[in-house]
Amino acid sequence: xxxxxxxxxxxxxxxxxxxxxxxxxxxxxxxxxxxxSAGSAPAVEAPMACPWQVLLFHETASTNDxxxxxxxxxAPAGLVVAAAAQSAGRGRQGRAWVSPRGAGLYVxxxxxxxxxxxxxxxxxxxxxxxxxxxxxxxxxASGGPGIRTAIKWPxxxxxxxxxxxxxxxxxxxxxxxxSHAVIGIGINVHHRxxxxxxxxxxxxxxxAxAxAxASGGEERGEPSSPxxxxxxxxxxxxNMANSLATPFETLxxxxxxxxxxxxxxxxIRQPDGTLLQGTAAALDDTGVLHVEDYExxxxxxxxxxxxx
Numbered sequence: 001x002x003x004x005x006x007x008x009x010x011x012x013x014x015x016x017x018x019x020x021x022x023x024x025x026x027x028x029x030x031x032x033x034x035x036x037s038a039g040s041a042p043a044v045e046a047p048m049a050c051p052w053q054v055l056l057f058h059e060t061a062s063t064n065d066x067x068x069x070x071x072x073x074x075a076p077a078g079l080v081v082a083a084a085a086q087s088a089g090r091g092r093q094g095r096a097w098v099s100p101r102g103a104g105l106y107v108x109x110x111x112x113x114x115x116x117x118x119x120x121x122x123x124x125x126x127x128x129x130x131x132x133x134x135x136x137x138x139x140x141a142s143g144g145p146g147i148r149t150a151i152k153w154p155x156x157x158x159x160x161x162x163x164x165x166x167x168x169x170x171x172x173x174x175x176x177x178x179s180h181a182v183i184g185i186g187i188n189v190h191h192r193x194x195x196x197x198x199x200x201x202x203x204x205x206x207x208a209x210a211x212a213x214a215s216g217g218e219e220r221g222e223p224s225s226p227x228x229x230x231x232x233x234x235x236x237x238x239n240m241a242n243s244l245a246t247p248f249e250t251l252x253x254x255x256x257x258x259x260x261x262x263x264x265x266x267x268i269r270q271p272d273g274t275l276l277q278g279t280a281a282a283l284d285d286t287g288v289l290h291v292e293d294y295e296x297x298x299x300x301x302x303x304x305x306x307x308x
Contacts, residue, residue: 022054025082028234031241033078034111050078050112052237059085059101063108064170064184071110071172071180079110082233090168103191103206105229109183109240117173120181121287121302122248124155125255127167127183130243131157132258134235135165135187135207142227144211153261153280153289153306157187160213162205164188185236189227207232252283259283261306266291268304276301 033051053076060066063081065088070079085101115122132149135157139147149165150158157165165188171181188206196204207227243251256262261280268276268291278293289301 022056024230025054025056025080025234025237026052028231029237031238034109034241034244050076053079055079055081057081057083059083059087061088062086062090062184063106064090064168064182067108067110067182067184068170071182075110077110077112077180080107080233080237081110082107084229100191100195103195104189105185105187105232105236107185107233107236109185111181111183111244113178113181115178115181117176117178119286120169120171120173120178123169123171123181123183123287124167125248125283125287126243126251127169127185127240128155128157129251129254129258130239131165131167131185131187131236133239133243134232135159137235137239138227138232139207139211139214141231142207142211144207144214147210147214149258150260151255151258153259154303158260159205159207159210163200163203164205164207164210183240187232187236189229189232248285248287252285252287256283261289267307268301269307270301270304275307276304 029052031052055066057063057066060081060083063083063086066081067075067079070081083106085103086106109127111123113123128151132151135149136147139145139159147159150161152158152163155167155169156163157167166186168184168186169181170184172179188204190208191204191206193201193209195206211227259280262282263280265279266277270276276291276293276299278291278299281290281292281298283289284300291299291301293299
């Protein structure tokens with residue numbers, strides 16, 4: 001591992017909510033690692049059971065970059081890289097991910113799935129369901145029962161109609177199969193409204209803001225029972241292990257029940273820049289979205305951005 005830059009100070013209003021060490025995370029986990037759970041026909045078959053290995057940083061450039069570098073150097077599946085801050089966090093299409101210290105959870109999982117490249121989109125659905133469950137559990141434990149995280153295709157996590165998290169998956173493919181995949185997840189935890197840049201202030205939120213709104217107070221992001229990122233990370237690891245071991249048909253049903261995109265008339269900007277308009281109909285068994293256009297034709301959409 002390369003030496004990391006000194007940690008930036010937390011924002012003044014944010015909570016020192018964690019014992020930020022691997023032992024504290026593993027002590028809270030119920031799962032022992034990906035592929036360790038029993039079950040028939042899991043969503044992703046692991047070639048072997050691997051225990052969790054946790055690397056925690058007060059700050060790093062990008063947790064995905066660390067995990068990708070470790071993957072190239074032969075790190076096994078089950079590596080979890082998390083940071084309290086990122087200096088160069090990124091989302092899809094190279095967009096910057098606002099990652100101030102003390103505000104969010106930024107984590108990457110290294111997997112080595114026995115998965116054909118044609119089924120790569122399953123990983124996004126798996127990660128989305130795992131993250132949504134973990135967010136719901138943390139909200140409920142902090143006084144926000146009944147708040148349900150929604151999934152906006154392809155990779156956004158929404159609470160109360162605003163974006164509270166996102167997913168970035170980067171994979172290497174050899175011989176038509178995924179040799180390794182890094183699942184990056186960013187979740188806004190303690191952000192207040194003025195922590196977001198102006199262009200995001202009307203569309204972004206955090207778990208703390210959601211709690212404040214649910215309690216009928218102003219959106220200050222100061223819940224009476226502070227969320228703890230170390231507990232959120234442990235819940236995320238447990239739910240990731242569970243999602244990986246769940247039959248994809250079962251997982252897909254939950255994804256569809258949470259998805260705010262399905263059934264809507266949408267416009268998708270595809271990777272080549274073309275626009276596709278139609279109704280988001282379903283997710284197929286490879287994890288690809290089906291969109292029915294105005295002429296009744298069905299399009300399989302692997303990637304893109306829903307406009308509006």
